Amino acid sequence: MILVGIVICLLMDTIVPFPPNEHNKLFDFLMSIVITVFVWEGNLRIDTLMNEKYPWVERPGKRLLIHMALSLVYSVLAIYLPMVAFNRFICDIPSENRSAIIYISIIVGLLITLIILAIEISTQFFHNWKSSLVEVEKYKTESALAQLQNFKNQIDPHFLFNNMSILSSLVYKDTDKAVDFINQLSKVYRYILDNRGNELVTLESELAFVKSYTYLLEIRFDKSIIFKFDIADELLKRNILPMALQMLIENAIKHNEVSVDFPLTISITANSNELTVTNNLQLRSNGEPNSQTGLQNIRDRYKYYTNREVEIFQHIDLFIVKIPILNSI
Numbered sequence: 001m002i003l004v005g006i007v008i009c010l011l012m013d014t015i016v017p018f019p020p021n022e023h024n025k026l027f028d029f030l031m032s033i034v035i036t037v038f039v040w041e042g043n044l045r046i047d048t049l050m051n052e053k054y055p056w057v058e059r060p061g062k063r064l065l066i067h068m069a070l071s072l073v074y075s076v077l078a079i080y081l082p083m084v085a086f087n088r089f090i091c092d093i094p095s096e097n098r099s100a101i102i103y104i105s106i107i108v109g110l111l112i113t114l115i116i117l118a119i120e121i122s123t124q125f126f127h128n129w130k131s132s133l134v135e136v137e138k139y140k141t142e143s144a145l146a147q148l149q150n151f152k153n154q155i156d157p158h159f160l161f162n163n164m165s166i167l168s169s170l171v172y173k174d175t176d177k178a179v180d181f182i183n184q185l186s187k188v189y190r191y192i193l194d195n196r197g198n199e200l201v202t203l204e205s206e207l208a209f210v211k212s213y214t215y216l217l218e219i220r221f222d223k224s225i226i227f228k229f230d231i232a233d234e235l236l237k238r239n240i241l242p243m244a245l246q247m248l249i250e251n252a253i254k255h256n257e258v259s260v261d262f263p264l265t266i267s268i269t270a271n272s273n274e275l276t277v278t279n280n281l282q283l284r285s286n287g288e289p290n291s292q293t294g295l296q297n298i299r300d301r302y303k304y305y306t307n308r309e310v311e312i313f314q315h316i317d318l319f320i321v322k323i324p325i326l327n328s329i
Contacts, residue, residue, distance in 0.1 A: 001033070001036050001037050001040050002033050002036075004036050004040075004112070005029070005032040005033030005034075005035070005036035005037070006029055006032065006033065008032050008036060008108060008112070011108065027086075031082060031083075031086050034082060035078065035079055035082050035083075035105075035109070036112075038078040038082065039074075039075050039078050039079065039109055039112065039113060039116075040116065042074050042075075042078055043071050043074070043075070043113060043116050043117070043120075044120075046067065046070050046071055046074060047067070047120050050063055050066065050067045050070075054066060054067075056124060056125070056128065064121075067117070068117065071113055071116075071117055072110060072113060075109050075110055075112075075113040076106055076109070076110070078109070079105050079106050079109040080102065080106060083102050083105055139304050162220060163181075163185055163216055163220070166181065166216075166219055166220055167181055167182065167185075170219070177219070180215075181215075181216070181219060184212040184213075184215045184216055185212075185216060187208075187209070187212040188209065188212050188213050188216065191205070191208075191209040191212070192243070195242040195243070198242050199241075199242075199305075200239040200240065200241060200242070200305070200326060201239065201240065201241075201242045202236065202237055202238070202239055203231070203235055203236050203237070203238050203239065203240055203270070203275070203325065204236035204237065206240055206242065206243075206244075206245050206246075207229070207231065207236070207245070209243075209246065210245050210246055210249065210268075211229075213246055213249070214227045214249065217249075217253070221258050221264075222260075223260060223263065224258045224259050224260050224262075224263050224264065225253070225258055225263060225264050225265075225266070226263055226264070226265045226266070227265075227266050227267075227268070228265065228266070228267040228268065229268050229269075230267070230268070230269045230270075231268065231269065231270040231275075232270070235270050235271075235272065235325065238325045238326065238327065239325070239326040239327065240275060240323060240324075240325060240326065241298065241301050241302065241305075241323075244298050244301075244323055245268065245275065245277065245323075247294045247297070247298060248277040248294075248295075248298075248321050248323075249266055249277070250294070251294050251295065252264065252266055252277070252279040252319065255283060255284065256279065256280075256281065256282050256283060256284060256319075257282045257283070257284050257285075262282050264279060264280065264282070265279065265280050266278070266279045267279070270325060272325070273308075273324065273325060274308075274311075274322045274323060274324055274325055275322070275323050275324075275325055276320060276321070276322045277320070277321050277322075277323075278318060278319070278320045278321075279318070279319050280317055280318060280319075281314070281315070281316070281317050281318055281319045295310070295312060295321065298310055298323060302323065302324060305324075305326055306324050306326060308324040310322065310323050310324070
C-alpha cells in the first residue's frame, strides 16, 4: 500500500503539478499513502461485511450491485475528506489547481477501487470454483460408495434366502399368494436396479417400492409386524433419497424384537417438510450393537441437497427418525 501510494502521488504530480517550492513534497507522499490505506483497508472491510450479509452463492446479482455502490461511495469520501483536511490544515492547494487535483484524485481512486474489486471478486470466484470442484468430486465418490453399499445391502444373500424359503413354503400352501409374493419380490428388485444411479426419487415411487417391500415382510413375520401409512396425496410428487425409507424400516427390524408377543409397529407419516418413521422401541437383548451406519449414510447423502438435518429421537418406548422432503432439482 505504501508503494501504491507513492506511485499515485508521482502520477498526480505529473498530471497536475504543484508550483515549485510551494510546499514540502513529503506531505504529498504521506497524504497519498494515508488515502491509499483508507481506500484499500476500507474496501476490504466492506468485502467482509458483504460476505456476511449477501454471500455470492445465494444472491450474486444483488451482492454485486450493493458491493459496488458501497465501495464507490466509500472511496469517494475516503479520498475527498482527507484532501479537504490536507488543504485546510497541512498545505494550501493552489486555488487554480485545487478542483482539478481533487477531481483527478477521486477519478484515480475510483479506478483503483474498481481494480481492487475486480481482484477481490475474481479471487473469491476462483476460490469458490475450486472448492465446488472438490465438493463435486467428493460427492461423486461418497454417493457412489453409498449407492454401492445400498445395493449390496438389498441383495444380501440372507434377504434373498429368507424370501426364497418363504416362497417355497407358499407354493405348497397357497399358490395365489405365492404368485403375489413373486410379483412383489420382482418389483423390489426392479426398483433397486432402476434407481441405483438416481440421486432423488419421488415420494410416490419410493412408497410403491416400500409397500412391495413391506408386503414381503408381512408374509415373513405375519402378525408380528404392523405397518401404518399416513401420507397426503399432494406430497407424492415431492422427492426423497432413493431407498432412504426402506433403510429406516430395515434399521427398525434389525435392532428390535419382532414376535407375536412383542409385535413391532412402524408408522410412516409426512407433512410438507419432512417424512417421519416411528417404531415402538423393544431392543433385542442379543442383537447387534447399533452403529447407526445406515442412519449416518442417510445424513451424509442429505447434506448435498439441503441444510435441513435428519433428526433422530430416542425415547423410552419410541424411536423416531425425521428426514426432509425435497423439491425437484
